[in-house]
Amino acid sequence: MSENKIPDIVIGRLPLYLRSLQRMQQENRIITSSQELGERLGISAAQIRKDLSLFGEFGKQGTGYNIPYLIEKIQQILHVDRVWDVVVVGAGDIGSGLARYQGFSNRGFRVAMIFDRDPLKIGAKIGNFIIQDSHNLSETIRKAGIKIAMIAVPSSEAQTVANQLIKGGVRAILNYAPISISVPPHIQIQYIDPSIHLQRMTYYLE
Amino acid sequence: MSENKIPDIVIGRLPLYLRSLQRMQQENRIITSSQELGERLGISAAQIRKDLSLFGEFGKQGTGYNIPYLIEKIQQILHVDRVWDVVVVGAGDIGSGLARYQGFSNRGFRVAMIFDRDPLKIGAKIGNFIIQDSHNLSETIRKAGIKIAMIAVPSSEAQTVANQLIKGGVRAILNYAPISISVPPHIQIQYIDPSIHLQRMTYYLE
Known part of the structure; x- marks a missing residue:
């Protein structure tokens, strides 16, 4: 799917995912799951997986998401991999x-x-x-x-x-x-x- | 449906609906539609109708929403019908x-x-x-x-x-x-x- 077609409401959730992931990173965490992210944010795990899947494959079934990798990818998507x-x-x-x-x-x-x-x-x-x-x-x-x-x-x-x-x-x-x-x-x-x-x-x- | 069961993500959208409706009221508008609200907010009309339907019947198919009435109802739901x-x-x-x-x-x-x-x-x-x-x-x-x-x-x-x-x-x-x-x-x-x-x-x- 072209990034141009991604609904704005999905874009609006990405900064929330990024902030949660960066907090986990500050806690020296390496791996998380859509379930854990969802609990922290009050958003369903299915919604998070669906949102992220619009941009590619960021995790594997059963192994969860690598936090530093997912941070880097979301920063790139949101164009905040710069200052x-x-x-x-x-x-x-x-x-x-x-x-x-x-x-x-x-x-x-x-x-x-x-x-x-x-x-x-x-x-x-x-x-x-x-x-x-x-x-x-x-x-x-x-x-x-x-x-x-x-x-x-x-x-x-x-x-x-x-x-x-x-x-x-x-x-x-x-x-x-x-x-x-x-x-x-x-x-x-x-x-x-x-x-x-x-x-x-x-x-x-x- | 009991209000206790309403997803927090839906509750999070109600203040946005309320703000848009209050702006329309300042423009002396009386009637709006889920389509118009959706365009102002970047949320689909279907999502807005679905969210509002969790709390009751606020509009009729084809006639749209009465702005003052919907403002009053959302204020009651959010407990901001007081100061x-x-x-x-x-x-x-x-x-x-x-x-x-x-x-x-x-x-x-x-x-x-x-x-x-x-x-x-x-x-x-x-x-x-x-x-x-x-x-x-x-x-x-x-x-x-x-x-x-x-x-x-x-x-x-x-x-x-x-x-x-x-x-x-x-x-x-x-x-x-x-x-x-x-x-x-x-x-x-x-x-x-x-x-x-x-x-x-x-x-x-x-």
Whole structure:
């Protein structure tokens, strides 16, 4: 099957498999099974086997999956067998948190730049980053070849920033602002939305 | 079918349906279809009909779903037909952002308190909140009847904070720290992990 035909819902599960496998690797584990992965993730073993089989043969019946090998293969499929430079727009609470975030290492990403439009913030430092003027956003990221951005500006500015990012060559946007953004079909967009996660849990609360 | 038997993966999709329906409502829409919802979400119409049918009859063949009615029903199923008080632990960048976050209104949540252990932060204000001493975390949240918490402390402190929260009666935790937390089986846990969202998008990038 061509990779182009793989349903997006399957692609959405691969990062979850990868994260679980990397945690197992940190526990010095070598072999796992679709059953164990499924129990950790709340997904059926059959679903996991079916998802992975779309990309090839990664394990043998009865012997399970080799963890380092499967990690490498999923990293290749997801194109995170490299490190992508990511730009952060918005140097408020969330943007500053992202610039300092320790969770990108070994996941395929590193924050490369942070922008804001506030003259009081431009030129100031967050960790090792100097906050840059978002007036020059499109031009600066185009020169740097940035393809991925995280938006952490107020909702009222999010669409304008997204347009600037796309003009600058960005192809994938992770939006922290609590508002829906319109993008052309060739642009990927995802949302960080804590309410989605909270609502998934309140189902189980009385 | 008893609601207890509904797969967690289905529960995980309901908040996505709810968010799309609420956006349609903001657009003053009244009727939608599983086809339209599916196109907005990248999920098949058949999957959406199957998921919703587990909870009852919400639409009729050929006439589609009534948006306000379906919103109300999904809110009831997810127990967000009320407003839950949520506690934030950690008054750094991310915690401050959560305390000021505008995206919880109309989703079933409101931030009620924020805690930190840093003497320099305790007593200071973030928006309308006074930062409280996390030394008293378990006791304070138990008295207030808090069931939901968001962890925004450094990774090295996240497990300790989770233990305090659970001791104080919390049943659902949303963890922003980039580390896996162990909780008893009756405790719900979810992770905010930007790498998961970024990896889902890099699949589509060359």
